[in-house]
Amino acid sequence: MYTDLFSLYHQNTKTTGFWIRKKNWDNHVAQVLKVNDRSDGHAVTDPNDDNVIVMIMDKRDNEIQDIVEISEPHSPKFETLNEQYSPNYMLPQSFIDYITGAN
16 A cells, blocks of 8 residues: 555654655655664654655665755655565665764
């Protein structure tokens, strides 16, 4: 079932790290890295705060394409994926840690 990213986040017990797909993405999936500064310990309080950061991966070769902020997280075109993917990290782990706020 397709819905918005904030609903998926709440369904995932307000934790990041889950995989999503947008309705018009054929060969790409994304892992949710950050929602409204959630990795800094702040809960999602305002659904109008459009701050969802994802890592986009090409399913054909598991290559990371980009780390971006989703421009329309309220769009009802996203679904959670049950599959667990193993990306080929071409980005330095320190960069990923910086983006997600990990220490």
